[in-house]
Amino acid sequence: MKTAFIHANVLDVLNRTVLFDHTVLTEDGVITAVTSSADTAGYEIVDLEGKYLTPGLFNCHIHVTSTCEGDMAKQSSAPVDRILTALKNMEAFIRTGVTFVRDVGTPDGIALDLRQAVKDGRIKMAPDMQACGTAICMTGGTGRKIIATEVDGEVECRREARRLVRQGVDVVKLMATGGTLTHGTKPGCPELTEEEMRAAVEAAHAEGLQVISHAESNEGVRNAIRAGVDCIEHGDDMDEETVRLMVEHGTWLDGTVSALYCILRGKDKGLPEEFYQKAIDAEGQVYRSFNMAFHAGVPCAAGSDCGSSFCYHDESAIELVIMVEKCGITAMDAMVVGTINSARLCGVEESLGSVTVGKKAHFAVFAENPAENIRAAMDCCMTVKNGEILWQK
Numbered sequence: 001m002k003t004a005f006i007h008a009n010v011l012d013v014l015n016r017t018v019l020f021d022h023t024v025l026t027e028d029g030v031i032t033a034v035t036s037s038a039d040t041a042g043y044e045i046v047d048l049e050g051k052y053l054t055p056g057l058f059n060c061h062i063h064v065t066s067t068c069e070g071d072m073a074k075q076s077s078a079p080v081d082r083i084l085t086a087l088k089n090m091e092a093f094i095r096t097g098v099t100f101v102r103d104v105g106t107p108d109g110i111a112l113d114l115r116q117a118v119k120d121g122r123i124k125m126a127p128d129m130q131a132c133g134t135a136i137c138m139t140g141g142t143g144r145k146i147i148a149t150e151v152d153g154e155v156e157c158r159r160e161a162r163r164l165v166r167q168g169v170d171v172v173k174l175m176a177t178g179g180t181l182t183h184g185t186k187p188g189c190p191e192l193t194e195e196e197m198r199a200a201v202e203a204a205h206a207e208g209l210q211v212i213s214h215a216e217s218n219e220g221v222r223n224a225i226r227a228g229v230d231c232i233e234h235g236d237d238m239d240e241e242t243v244r245l246m247v248e249h250g251t252w253l254d255g256t257v258s259a260l261y262c263i264l265r266g267k268d269k270g271l272p273e274e275f276y277q278k279a280i281d282a283e284g285q286v287y288r289s290f291n292m293a294f295h296a297g298v299p300c301a302a303g304s305d306c307g308s309s310f311c312y313h314d315e316s317a318i319e320l321v322i323m324v325e326k327c328g329i330t331a332m333d334a335m336v337v338g339t340i341n342s343a344r345l346c347g348v349e350e351s352l353g354s355v356t357v358g359k360k361a362h363f364a365v366f367a368e369n370p371a372e373n374i375r376a377a378m379d380c381c382m383t384v385k386n387g388e389i390l391w392q393k
C-alpha cells in the first residue's frame with residue numbers, strides 16, 4: 001500500500017523544527033520520503049490540510065489491564081475482565097495518538113500475551129508494546145500480589161530475574177522503595193536492597209535486557225543507580241547528588257510526572273485515604289526532581305503511569321502537559337521526550353520515534369503545533385500505524 005500524506009506540517013524532533021507544507025510518502029508501512037515537492041502519482045492521497053503530523057507518541061509506563069478506578073487491588077481479577085479492559089485501553093491509546101507503550105506490571109504478567117497478540121496482528125487497534133510481565137518486590141513490598149512477585153535475598157532476586165528473562169520479558173522491573181498506591185508501604189522507605197537489585201541486574205544484563213526500577217525516594221533511587229539499574233521510574237524526591245549520580249551512570253528517568261496529579265483527582269471518587277495522603281506529600285517533589293534532572297542532562301522518557309488510580313489510558317499526553325506546565329520544560333522538549341527520547345529508552349529508535357525515511361510510518365496528527373502549545377497534544381485528530389489510518393476524528 002502506498003500513501004501520501006500531503007499538506008502536513010511535519011514535526012522533525014531530530015532537528016527540533018517544523019517542516020511546513022510537506023508530503024510524507026509511505027509504502028508498505030515504511031516512510032519513503034519527507035519532502036516539499038513529491039510526485040504522488042500512484043499514491044492514495046490523505047490531505048492533512050495544514051495539520052501537524054508528529055511521530056506517534058510513546059508511553060513508557062503503563063498498566064494495560066487496569067480500569068484506573070480506585071484501588072488496583074480491588075479490581076476484578078477474572079482473566080476475561082482484565083483482557084476486556086486491556087482491549088479497551090489499547091484502543092484508547094490509538095484514539096489519542098499513542099503508537100508505542102511499555103507495560104510495567106500486570107497481574108500474572110498477562111501483558112506478555114497481549115504484546116504477542118498485537119505483534120501477530122490479532123489485535124489491530126493497539127500500539128506496539130513492550131512488557132515486563134510481573135515486577136520483583138521484597139516480601140510485603142510495593143505491588144505485591146497484584147503486579148509484583150515477592151522475593152528476599154540475592155539468590156531469590158537473581159532466580160526471579162532469570163525466570164522472567166526466560167519467560168520472554170522485554171525489560172525487568174524492580175521495586176526499590178515503597179509505593180504511593182500499595183497499602184502499608186512508605187514511598188520514603190527503601191525496599192529491595194542494592195545487593196538484591198544488583199543480582200537481578202546481573203541476570204538481566206547477561207541476557208542483554210534492560211532493568212528499570214520503581215523508586216520514589218532519594219535513597220531508593222541511589223540504591224537502584226548503584227545496583228546498575230538502567231532507568232528510574234518516578235524518581236519523586238531526588239537531590240543534586242543523586243541527579244549527579246544519574247548523569248555519571250547514564251541512568252534514564254521515566255518521571256511519570258502526571259501520576260500524582262491524576263491520582264489526586266480521585267479524592268472524592270473512592271481513592272483510599274492512605275493513598276491520598278502519600279500523593280499529597282510527594283506531588284511538589286516530583287516536579288522539582290524532574291526539572292533538576294532534565295536540566296542536568298539526565299536522559300528523560302515519557303510515561304504517564306496510566307492504570308494507576310484515576311490515571312486514564314485516553315489521556316496519555318497529560319504527561320507531556322505536566323512536564324511543561326509544572327516541571328518547567330519547553331513544549332518542544334516535551335515532544336522530544338515523548339517521541340525520540342522514549343524510543344531510545346526502549347531501544348527502538350532505529351525504527352520509531354521520528355518521521356524519518358526508513359522508519360515505520362507511525363504518526364499522530366494534531367490540529368495545532370504541540371511543540372508550541374503542548375495542550376494540542378491532548379487532542380489527536382488522526383493516528384497512523386504502519387502507514388494505515390487506524391483512527392480519525
Ligand SMILES: [Zn+2]
Nearest residue numbers: 061104305308
Ligand atoms: Zn506504575
